[in-house]
Amino acid sequence: MNATILLFPGTNRERDMAIALQRATGRKPSITFHRETELPAGTDLVVLPGGFSHGDYLRCGAMAAQSPIMGAVRDFAARGGHVLGVCNGFQILCEAGLLPGALLQNAGLRFLSMDCVLRVERAGTPFTARWQKGATFRAPMAHGDGNYFADDATLDRLEGEGLVAFRYADRNRNGAARDIAGILSPNLRVLGLMPHPEDLVDPLMGGEDGLPLFQSLAESLVSA
Amino acid sequence: MSAAKGLKARVFVMPKNGVLDPQGKAIGHALGTLGFEGIGEVRTGKVIELELSETDPDAAKAAAEAMARKLLANTVIESFRVEIA
Numbered sequence: 001m002n003a004t005i006l007l008f009p010g011t012n013r014e015r016d017m018a019i020a021l022q023r024a025t026g027r028k029p030s031i032t033f034h035r036e037t038e039l040p041a042g043t044d045l046v047v048l049p050g051g052f053s054h055g056d057y058l059r060c061g062a063m064a065a066q067s068p069i070m071g072a073v074r075d076f077a078a079r080g081g082h083v084l085g086v087c088n089g090f091q092i093l094c095e096a097g098l099l100p101g102a103l104l105q106n107a108g109l110r111f112l113s114m115d116c117v118l119r120v121e122r123a124g125t126p127f128t129a130r131w132q133k134g135a136t137f138r139a140p141m142a143h144g145d146g147n148y149f150a151d152d153a154t155l156d157r158l159e160g161e162g163l164v165a166f167r168y169a170d171r172n173r174n175g176a177a178r179d180i181a182g183i184l185s186p187n188l189r190v191l192g193l194m195p196h197p198e199d200l201v202d203p204l205m206g207g208e209d210g211l212p213l214f215q216s217l218a219e220s221l222v223s224a
Numbered sequence: 225m226s227a228a229k230g231l232k233a234r235v236f237v238m239p240k241n242g243v244l245d246p247q248g249k250a251i252g253h254a255l256g257t258l259g260f261e262g263i264g265e266v267r268t269g270k271v272i273e274l275e276l277s278e279t280d281p282d283a284a285k286a287a288a289e290a291m292a293r294k295l296l297a298n299t300v301i302e303s304f305r306v307e308i309a
Contacts, residue, residue, distance in 0.1 A: 012233055058295070058296070059298055062295065062298065066294075066295060094300075095298065100300075101300060102298055102300045102301045104243065104244060104246075104301060105247065106246070107244060107246055108246070109246045109247070109250055145304075149242070149243060149301055150243070150300070151300075175244065175246075
């Protein structure tokens with residue numbers, strides 16, 4: 001699997017993401033800068049990591065969503081390419097219109113930095129193949145704007161079509177609509193989620209709870 | 225950016241009705257704590273001022289609205305209004 005990690009000014013989780021991808025695939029991902037207009041040839045997976053792209057100015061992810069590289073990401077997704085956005089990456093995907101809804105400021109106004117427990121709502125996708133539906137796992141989170149919002153019709157559609165990937169299973173700390181932590185595109189190839197599975201992929205990090213996501217991708221994209 | 229010597233546009237961006245505004249809630253709470261009474265809902269938004277080279281008010285408004293739709297507001301969660309001066 002050839003993965004590339006997008007780097008915007010203010011991105012700061014690209015190294016964690018690279019470690020997780022390398023651990024699952026044995027291959028080092030490439031880095032693509034925001035000013036590029038093309039993805040590396042042969043890219044199987046585009047990853048938008050966490051951070052504070054463009055200082056979170058205007059709205060989280062708003063500036064990054066208009067970056068030159070995002071045109072190529074849109075084309076890639078439209079051709080059926082796989083895209084993963086974590087935390088700020090999820091915010092960017094929503095701002096870019098690649099996923100529906102938006103991430104509002106946490107309902108309690110506080111930045112949340114702690115572990116949470118996620119429940120797998122949709123198994124059998126390129127991102128969740130290694131889990132059973134209903135499985136729970138620990139994931140670190142670190143965000144100020146993780147309060148997922150979409151109108152009721154959109155939420156009903158996401159639930160009806162099985163596009164909710166993960167929900168908060170312990171406590172909904174950020175106020176997210178219907179406890180939603182992560183959602184999928186209709187073709188199941190674009191995933192955005194707020195918590196950071198890439199930060200629990202090695203016993204040295206305190207656990208491997210997040211590794212199945214990257215293993216699922218590695219297996220799905222090898223056989224694709 | 226070229227030096228703009230035309231009209232000014234003010235873009236008012238507000239959270240849509242039904243979208244939680246925790247900052248507004250906190251401000252309302254603080255005002256109550258300070259002894260200000262009779263305050264209902266408090267909503268916060270932002271104002272973005274733009275200097276334009278455009279001198280025709282209708283064209284300036286249309287341009288600012290296009291900017292708001294594309295970048296300044298996220299119409300999933302925010303509404304906007306443009307004033308030209």
